[in-house]
Amino acid sequence: MRVVRVAPRSFRNLADEPIGFGPGLTVLHGPNGAGKTNVLEAVFFALTGRSCRTRREREAIAFGSSLARVEARLEPDPGDDGEPLTMMASISGSEARRRLVDGAPAEPGDDLRRPAISVFMPDRLALVKGAPAPRRAHLDRLVAALHPARAGLAREYGRALAQRNGLLARARRGAEAAALSAWDRALAERAEPLVAARAAAAAALAAPFARAASELGLDGSAALAYRPRTGELDAGGIAAELAARRESDLARGFTGFGPHRDEVEVSVGGRSLRRYGSQGQQRLGLLALLFAEREALRAARRRLPLLLLDDVMSELDPERRARLVAMVDDGGQTLITATELDHVPAAAAGLAIADGVATAEERR
Numbered sequence: 001m002r003v004v005r006v007a008p009r010s011f012r013n014l015a016d017e018p019i020g021f022g023p024g025l026t027v028l029h030g031p032n033g034a035g036k037t038n039v040l041e042a043v044f045f046a047l048t049g050r051s052c053r054t055r056r057e058r059e060a061i062a063f064g065s066s067l068a069r070v071e072a073r074l075e076p077d078p079g080d081d082g083e084p085l086t087m088m089a090s091i092s093g094s095e096a097r098r099r100l101v102d103g104a105p106a107e108p109g110d111d112l113r114r115p116a117i118s119v120f121m122p123d124r125l126a127l128v129k130g131a132p133a134p135r136r137a138h139l140d141r142l143v144a145a146l147h148p149a150r151a152g153l154a155r156e157y158g159r160a161l162a163q164r165n166g167l168l169a170r171a172r173r174g175a176e177a178a179a180l181s182a183w184d185r186a187l188a189e190r191a192e193p194l195v196a197a198r199a200a201a202a203a204a205l206a207a208p209f210a211r212a213a214s215e216l217g218l219d220g221s222a223a224l225a226y227r228p229r230t231g232e233l234d235a236g237g238i239a240a241e242l243a244a245r246r247e248s249d250l251a252r253g254f255t256g257f258g259p260h261r262d263e264v265e266v267s268v269g270g271r272s273l274r275r276y277g278s279q280g281q282q283r284l285g286l287l288a289l290l291f292a293e294r295e296a297l298r299a300a301r302r303r304l305p306l307l308l309l310d311d312v313m314s315e316l317d318p319e320r321r322a323r324l325v326a327m328v329d330d331g332g333q334t335l336i337t338a339t340e341l342d343h344v345p346a347a348a349a350g351l352a353i354a355d356g357v358a359t360a361e362e363r364r
């Protein structure tokens with residue numbers, strides 16, 4: 001599936017006119033403040049009902065308006081046997097949200113009908129330099145994309161964890177703690193497959209990550225490693241460890257051990273990119289991660305995600321720009337913003353953006 005068109009209405013500074021996209025790579029170019037990033041955000045919003053820029057989607061409502069909406073038209077790729085799809089999202093000033101898929105309220109399964117979305121934006125750097133939680137969530141999304149049957153593992157673990165934490169909190173207030181043994185077991189049984197699924201997904205990423213990092217010019221050997229908090233333990237071992245830590249869990253009122261404390265470590269030359277990387281290195285690390293995921297999905301014969309690349313070219317030298325373009329020229333759909341069209345080598349469809357208006361250009 002690919003996005004052929006989005007139609008924004010009162011969305012940031014964008015004109016209320018449809019914007020069309022080509023099948024492969026489309027370059028959105030124009031001066032700073034023109035609305036390039038807003039177009040990427042509009043695409044993301046139409047497909048997810050969320051912003052990829054802010055947690056306060058209300059900010060996307062055009063100044064002076066009371067409601068923003070974006071409708072996206074998706075069509076199957078040639079040779080793909082899906083049905084065309086229309087996805088619409090809106091948000092009002094009072095945060096009333098609506099998501100329609102083919103005119104009916106969106107249901108959870110609808111998101112499996114659209115492509116997954118990989119986003120590179122400066123704000124997304126938190127994934128590399130921030131706390132571990134977003135990295136775990138990101139890895140869990142990859143687990144689901146690689147193996148849809150494993151999509152529920154993280155949720156089920158999360159649910160059991162919430163139950164055990166609830167029990168710990170009550171036990172602290174003097175309620176009986178006997179039920180905890182049963183929850184140690186239940187939690188451990190959900191932890192083991194989650195850790196295994198994360199380990200497999202991370203293993204599928206490791207080699208492509210190292211390769212993409214070196215191709216993008218991240219100097220020094222880059223590595224990605226999954227560090228499960230539970231180490232090599234199986235469900236029995238995890239349950240035993242939970243039992244052994246019960247006193248301190250009771251004292252704290254929450255569970256201190258388990259895959260909700262896992263880390264995905266990204267390093268360059270053996271040093272944590274999160275702690276020691278420069279901003280430029282962290283950006284390249286994030287890009288390499290997105291490309292590695294793409295390769296893992298391709299190897300698993302999964303659909304390629306829609307790739308939204310905001311402002312990646314400015315920091316790359318011409319040779320690396322060419323490499324990046326070669327990497328995305330792989331049959332998937334990619335939207336990339338750049339201040340200069342020349343920053344994106346090779347033939348690509350162009351969209352000139354000026355004052356919120358997008359004008360299609362001939363293929364170069």
Ligand SMILES: Nc1ncnc2c1ncn2[C@@H]1O[C@H](COP(=O)(O)OP(=O)(O)O)[C@@H](O)[C@H]1O
Binds near residue numbers: 063
């Ligand atoms: N809610 C909004 N309503 C109208 N204009 C907005 C809104 N939010 C941001 N803008 C405008 O959008 C422009 C920035 O667009 P952006 O897509 O970030 O530019 P760029 O082309 O540099 O990526 C700015 O001129 C800003 O004033």
Ligand SMILES: [Mg+2]
Binds near residue numbers: 310
């Ligand atoms: Mg921008």
